[in-house]
Amino acid sequence: MVINLSENHSLVNNWVGELRNVDIQTDRLRFRRNLERIAEVIGYEISKKLAWEEKEITTPMGISVCKVLKEQPVLATILRAGLPMHNGLLNYFDKADNAFISAYRKHHTDGSFEIALEYMASPDIENRILIVSDPMLATGSSLVKTIQFLREEGNFKELHIVCAIACTVGIEYIKRAEPKATIWCGDIDDEITAKGYIVPGLGDAGDLAYGVKLQN
Numbered sequence: 372m373v374i375n376l377s378e379n380h381s382l383v384n385n386w387v388g389e390l391r392n393v394d395i396q397t398d399r400l401r402f403r404r405n406l407e408r409i410a411e412v413i414g415y416e417i418s419k420k421l422a423w424e425e426k427e428i429t430t431p432m433g434i435s436v437c438k439v440l441k442e443q444p445v446l447a448t449i450l451r452a453g454l455p456m457h458n459g460l461l462n463y464f465d466k467a468d469n470a471f472i473s474a475y476r477k478h479h480t481d482g483s484f485e486i487a488l489e490y491m492a493s494p495d496i497e498n499r500i501l502i503v504s505d506p507m508l509a510t511g512s513s514l515v516k517t518i519q520f521l522r523e524e525g526n527f528k529e530l531h532i533v534c535a536i537a538c539t540v541g542i543e544y545i546k547r548a549e550p551k552a553t554i555w556c557g558d559i560d561d562e563i564t565a566k567g568y569i570v571p572g573l574g575d576a577g578d579l580a581y582g583v584k585l586q587n
Contacts, residue, residue, distance in 0.1 A: 373542055376412065377558040383412055387557045390535060391573045403455040403580045406506055406535055410459025413533050413555045417444075417502065418463065420553075443467045444500040445527070447493070449474045449517055452577035456504040456533060464502075468494040472520060474513045486516045497525030506576035508537035508556065510567045511544030518549060535576070536560060538569045 376383045386405040389395045396402055422441040427434050447470035448457035461467065470493035474486055501521065505514055514532060521527070530552040532545065537556040540563050545552060562570040578584060 373537075373554045373556070373559075374416070375537075375556055375559050376409075376416075381412075383409055383557050387535065390557075391571065396574065396579050399580060399582070406455035406576070406580065407459035407462070409535050409557045410456035410504060410533055411462055413557075414460045414463035414502075417531055417533075417553075417555065421500065442500065444502050444531075445470055445494060445496050447472065447501060447503045447517075447521060449503075449505045449513060450490075451581055452507070452575075453505045455580055456506055456535065460502060460504055460533065467502075468499075470494065470496070470521065470524075472517050474517050474520075486512050488516060488520050491520060491524075493521060493524045495525055496521060496527045498528050499525070500529040500531070501527040502531045502533060504533040506535045507569060507572065508532070508534040508541040508545070508554070509563055509569050509572075510538075511541035511548070512567075514541075514545060515548045531555060536569060536572060538563045538572075 377387060386409050390402065390405050423438045424441045425436050426439045428437045443466050444464055446457060446460050446464060446467045448454060450471055450473045472488065473490040474488050503514065503518065508514060530549060532552055532554045535557045537554065537559050539559060539561050542554060545554060560569050560572060564570060
């Protein structure tokens with residue numbers, strides 16, 4: 372299932388527009404905050420799909436029966452670009468366990484690249500709900516490899532993928548690799564370059580959020 376929040380007009384459209392805008396992109400704080408806010412909205416929407424249970428809550432005046440989450444998800448993100456969206460999800464799923472993975476494109480002199488994974492810190496994810504965030508779903512290679520990496524820690528029962536902008540190529544790749552996943556995105560673009568960048572996209576989300584990196 373793919374859920375594109377831009378199909379229905381909301382504030383998400385405004386935030387996606389600001390993320391794309393070359394003039395507004397120069398404000399790193401605003402860029403990070405817009406990623407965070409999109410993730411917050413998606414987190415709220417995901418919460419509607421999760422299992423709830425009734426719990427008696429003691430108030431100063433008596434007992435109230437409230438509906439609460441039956442279980443907490445595991446929030447995972449890909450360093451470094453995914454941190455703002457991860458923080459947005461964590462603002463809402465504030466009791467969630469967290470996983471962090473380093474995944475990056477290792478470029479070769481011939482212009483090709485491979486996905487390199489060098490670090491992971493993860494809780495037990497066996498039979499858990501997993502929510503993975505990454506601002507840009509381009510080819511889908513990084514996400515699929517990250518999810519495969521996480522499977523080595525346990526078999527999660529439910530998978531949600533959260534991104535700001537997705538490309539149709541990446542979406543189809545995810546569908547083939549993870550057919551039961553739900554993909555949540557702020558908007559969808561149809562074009563991708565030979566180097567794997569989304570068009571019109573927004574550029575390099577990690578660089579725009581945290582500064583240009585020195586890439587070997």
